Amino acid sequence: MFHSLKALFPKAKCGPQNMAIGMILQDKCDNYGAEFCCNIYFILIKATLKDYAGLDGCGFVLVLEDGEVLEMGDFDEEPDFSFNDGMKVRISYEEMSNMASICMVGPKVNITCMEKIK
Numbered sequence: 001m002f003h004s005l006k007a008l009f010p011k012a013k014c015g016p017q018n019m020a021i022g023m024i025l026q027d028k029c030d031n032y033g034a035e036f037c038c039n040i041y042f043i044l045i046k047a048t049l050k051d052y053a054g055l056d057g058c059g060f061v062l063v064l065e066d067g068e069v070l071e072m073g074d075f076d077e078e079p080d081f082s083f084n085d086g087m088k089v090r091i092s093y094e095e096m097s098n099m100a101s102i103c104m105v106g107p108k109v110n111i112t113c114m115e116k117i118k
Helices: 019-032 034-041
Strands: 045-051 060-064 069-075 088-095 108-116
Touching: none
Parallel strands: 069 108
Antiparallel strands: 045 060, 045 088, 060 069, 088 108
């Protein structure tokens, strides 16, 4: 049995804590959608939205607590709020392999879940 996220999803920064929970919740996640997944199924990472529009080819990026910068590519579900510089969010993501970027400040990622921290 897998007990680590990396064993189940080597490129993902989200997912169930272990395979048993993952198998039980996968059906619920499919039926109830992204909000359920954000709140129950995924491990969310704290990040801050930063406006890098002053840099060529950049827009909003995510800065993780450890200082790593992520460029947002696709969203599994578009957030239901507008981005503001300095806004705190929780995210889960997967790195998009072999994706080029004009901005080039960090890896480009697919956001699987994003919620605003109130």
